[in-house]
Amino acid sequence: MNNNFPDINILPITAQNINGALSIGGCELNNLVEKFGTPLYVYDEDTIRSICKQFTAEFNKFYQPTKIEYSTKAFSNPVVNKIIDEEGLDIDVVTGGELAVAIASNFPPGRINFHGNNKSEIELQEAIEYGIGTITIDSFHEINLLEKILKKKSKIQKVMIRVSPSIDPHTHLLTTTGILDSKFGFSIETGDAEEAIKRVLKINSLELLGVHFHLGSPIFELDPYVQAIEYVIDFCAKMRDSYGFKLSRFSPGGGFAIGYLSTQLPPNISEYAKVISDSLLESCEKYNFNPPELIVEPGRAIVGRSGVAIYTVGSIKEIPGIRTYVSVDGGMGDNIRPAIYGSEYSVIAIEKINQENNNKVTISGKFCESGDILAKDVLLPDLTSGDLLALPSSGAYCIGMSSNYNMQVRPPVLLVKDGIARLIKRRETYEDLLSTSINID
Numbered sequence: 001m002n003n004n005f006p007d008i009n010i011l012p013i014t015a016q017n018i019n020g021a022l023s024i025g026g027c028e029l030n031n032l033v034e035k036f037g038t039p040l041y042v043y044d045e046d047t048i049r050s051i052c053k054q055f056t057a058e059f060n061k062f063y064q065p066t067k068i069e070y071s072t073k074a075f076s077n078p079v080v081n082k083i084i085d086e087e088g089l090d091i092d093v094v095t096g097g098e099l100a101v102a103i104a105s106n107f108p109p110g111r112i113n114f115h116g117n118n119k120s121e122i123e124l125q126e127a128i129e130y131g132i133g134t135i136t137i138d139s140f141h142e143i144n145l146l147e148k149i150l151k152k153k154s155k156i157q158k159v160m161i162r163v164s165p166s167i168d169p170h171t172h173l174l175t176t177t178g179i180l181d182s183k184f185g186f187s188i189e190t191g192d193a194e195e196a197i198k199r200v201l202k203i204n205s206l207e208l209l210g211v212h213f214h215l216g217s218p219i220f221e222l223d224p225y226v227q228a229i230e231y232v233i234d235f236c237a238k239m240r241d242s243y244g245f246k247l248s249r250f251s252p253g254g255g256f257a258i259g260y261l262s263t264q265l266p267p268n269i270s271e272y273a274k275v276i277s278d279s280l281l282e283s284c285e286k287y288n289f290n291p292p293e294l295i296v297e298p299g300r301a302i303v304g305r306s307g308v309a310i311y312t313v314g315s316i317k318e319i320p321g322i323r324t325y326v327s328v329d330g331g332m333g334d335n336i337r338p339a340i341y342g343s344e345y346s347v348i349a350i351e352k353i354n355q356e357n358n359n360k361v362t363i364s365g366k367f368c369e370s371g372d373i374l375a376k377d378v379l380l381p382d383l384t385s386g387d388l389l390a391l392p393s394s395g396a397y398c399i400g401m402s403s404n405y406n407m408q409v410r411p412p413v414l415l416v417k418d419g420i421a422r423l424i425k426r427r428e429t430y431e432d433l434l435s436t437s438i439n440i441d
């Protein structure tokens with residue numbers, strides 16, 4: 001066994017090189033492929049649990065109390081929700097669908113936070129009926145809906161307000177959420193955030209716990225958190241002095257990066273925890289607040305590293321002097337991130353780890369779009385049809401954002417631990433594709 005192979009830092013923590021072949025969670029990936037086929041997503045349970053524990057320990061080392069809230073949009077699945085519950089984390093959801101999955105997973109409703117910039121009246125009603133812990137209000141429309149719903153039910157609902165601090169975290173424009181020109185949250189700069197707080201404080205059925213912001217994702221820099229925390233706490237102090245606003249809970253969102261390339265690793269969890277905790281404590285001291293409860297909302301950082309996507313090589317097309325396209329049996333249907341964000345991935349030839357990576361190739365998908373490229377100009381060993389390729393760091397926002405484009409069925413998901421692979425999501429079938437269509441004959 002030799003664990004000094006490239007990409008070890010971005011693979012699940014149980015990854016091993018067994019005689020030149022990749023194994024995860026004690027399962028050799030080529031054996032899993034024999035049984036389950038490809039494309040296939042494999043999640044490592046030990047990695048998810050270990051990262052949950054690190055988040056809880058590192059944040060609570062620097063700031064107490066901190067609650068870690070897993071953002072289920074990264075990968076919403078009943079078995080993963082159960083692991084999250086067992087590890088003592090809370091969760092957030094952004095649609096009635098994510099909420100339904102959480103409820104079906106027996107996740108305690110009181111530990112669920114409902115986010116989203118355009119929650120419908122029905123979604124809000126359902127959430128309140130389930131006894132959801134917190135609703136994070138994102139618009140004036142939502143304030144009106146909540147007032148109307150709660151009046152009928154004569155209930156009091158705990159809420160947070162999402163503010164937008166006009167701070168750029170220098171990530172991809174399409175994953176930047178806290179700048180002025182954003183659909184998310186109440187802008188502090190325009191005065192909307194002040195107006196929202198004024199209105200919510202006047203509604204007796206809403207108990208305002210505090211404020212939340214989310215800058216974007218993935219955020220490799222620490223400074224945007226520092227700037228945003230100081231700015232938002234300054235705003236909170238003004239709201240306290242003007243309207244008697246009390247800050248008992250504070251959330252700087254999620255956005256913590258993971259390594260997609262071993263040459264581009266993010267700060268570790270402890271560094272994020274220290275910077276966020278220190279700046280919150282300093283700002284609270286400066287503006288004379290008792291330190292509120294801190295909520296952080298990692299999604300990608302909880303499940304991203306645990307997941308690996310596996311594909312089989314099919315056709316190989318060489319264009320002399322230009323590029324060699326190696327096509328695999330999945331692509332943008334199961335991983336849209338490279339196509340929409342230009343995201344980069346490492347690629348590993350699963351059974352050729354000990355071979356030299358001396359061929360520059362482009363890994364293309366099987367979907368009918370030229371933009372269906374999973375990894376451009378990556379170095380790999382000599383490849384032939386039938387070889388297996390793995391894309392590490394595929395646990396977040398791949399299956400979650402997958403589609404049936406080209407009527408391709410979506411891949412299955414396995415959870416591996418101690419040499420045992422458990423199917424937690426089966427491969428779709430052609431019957432599944434037709435199951436929502438209405439017959440017209």
Ligand SMILES: Cc1ncc(COP(=O)(O)O)c(C=O)c1O
Binds near residue numbers: 071214216217301
């Ligand atoms: C409000 C909120 N919280 C948390 C997250 C999770 O972000 P990440 O997966 O980057 O940690 C998001 C992502 O869009 C979000 O919008």
